[in-house]
Amino acid sequence: MRLRDKVALVTGASRGIGLGIVELFSEQGAVVYAGSTSNPADAYPAGVIGIELDVANEADWERAIERVVRSHGRLDILVNNAGIIAYEPVHELDVAAWSKVVAVNQTGVFLGMREAVKVMRQHKSGSIVNVSSIWGSAAVAGAHAYHATKGAVANMSKNAALTYVADGIRVNSIHPGFIDTPLTQSQAPEINAFVIAATPMKRAGTPREIANGCLFLASDESSFMTGAELVIDGGYLAQ
Ligand code: NAP
Numbered sequence: 001m002r003l004r005d006k007v008a009l010v011t012g013a014s015r016g017i018g019l020g021i022v023e024l025f026s027e028q029g030a031v032v033y034a035g036s037t038s039n040p041a042d043a044y045p046a047g048v049i050g051i052e053l054d055v056a057n058e059a060d061w062e063r064a065i066e067r068v069v070r071s072h073g074r075l076d077i078l079v080n081n082a083g084i085i086a087y088e089p090v091h092e093l094d095v096a097a098w099s100k101v102v103a104v105n106q107t108g109v110f111l112g113m114r115e116a117v118k119v120m121r122q123h124k125s126g127s128i129v130n131v132s133s134i135w136g137s138a139a140v141a142g143a144h145a146y147h148a149t150k151g152a153v154a155n156m157s158k159n160a161a162l163t164y165v166a167d168g169i170r171v172n173s174i175h176p177g178f179i180d181t182p183l184t185q186s187q188a189p190e191i192n193a194f195v196i197a198a199t200p201m202k203r204a205g206t207p208r209e210i211a212n213g214c215l216f217l218a219s220d221e222s223s224f225m226t227g228a229e230l231v232i233d234g235g236y237l238a239q
Pocket of ligand 1: 013038039132133175176178
């Protein structure tokens with residue numbers, strides 16, 4: 001019960017890493033709001049509250065936070081996990097495809113932090129976990145918009161960490177390596193084989209292994225951490 005009495009909101013919660021975070025936070029005693037665009041009725045453990053939340057939509061964020069505050073009076077934890085990928089290299093990337101990735105992966109994180117800190121500042125506490133990637137710290141060829149946004153998320157987290165440190169709000173980013181999720185299951189097998197071969201542990205990580213890191217950053221156990229990058233990648237970035 002490492003999150004007993006905490007109120008948490010997780011985005012991109014309907015599957016993959018987000019669902020793993022929701023399940024673990026719920027097991028650990030948090031009141032969990034699970035946001036996604038599809039908001040599947042039966043995806044979540046008992047007690048988890050599913051909400052429609054398109055992270056690129058400002059009004060959705062305002063509605064979601066207002067709903068949490070109306071019911072609980074506060075928000076303790078925000079995990080900005082929702083993310084999408086596009087694979088085009090710079091010379092093949094049109095503005096529409098670029099903007100779509102930026103809207104979800106970067107503007108979504110900005111809006112989430114903005115709305116959450118308004119509430120967290122009132123209570124002088126809160127933990128925000130932003131899901132970046134190994135591609136927020138290093139690169140492979142292609143997927144230019146994805147790299148751009150994940151790098152931005154890492155530095156946005158550091159900036160917000162410093163801006164709100166006196167308000168008792170901690171902001172950290174988490175950097176998964178290759179994780180077995182619907183996202184990676186639906187991408188080209190040769191991409192997956194390439195990344196696993198380049199991972200020293202020679203396997204994919206699981207959503208639970210990322211959720212464990214999110215749990216640590218969300219809980220009071222990480223009370224002296226802010227502005228940090230937590231890498232969970234089977235050794236990939238150590239090379
Ligand atoms: P996934 O299996 O595709 O799941 C993505 C989640 O995001 C879904 O729940 C999806 O739900 C939601 N989502 C998509 N667009 C959204 C929007 N506009 N607003 C709200 N929710 C939205 O992906 P994943 O692999 O679990 O990835 C989760 C996060 O980890 C992403 O930020 C990703 O970049 C990052 N990450 C993943 C890996 C990996 O290897 N899997 C590695 C590094 C980082 P709906 O479609 O129902 O809205």
